Amino acid sequence: MPQLNPNPWFFIMLMSWMTFALIIQPKLLTFTHTNQPYNKTYTTTKLTHWIWPWT
Template identity: 75%
Template sequence: MPQLNPNPWFLIMLTSWMVFSLIIQPKLLSFTTTNTPSTKLKATTKTTPWTWPWT
């Protein structure tokens, strides 16, 4: 059964993970986000309870 032979596929998987981990991932993580989170406090609105006419 050739599916159980890890000889060619293990090297391909290991190489692709190393390329992703060492080359692609640092380049992706170096990008800055366009919308930086702000520390502005949100204003709370005062709500009034709804008065139901049938109660």
């Protein structure tokens, strides 16, 4: 069963993960966001209960 032979596929997977982790990911993490996060104060709204006609 050739799909159980990890010889070529493990090396390809390992090199692709190393490329992502060591080269691509640090470059992506240096980008700044256009909208900076800020502390937003949330207002609570008054909830009105539904009045059921049969109770």
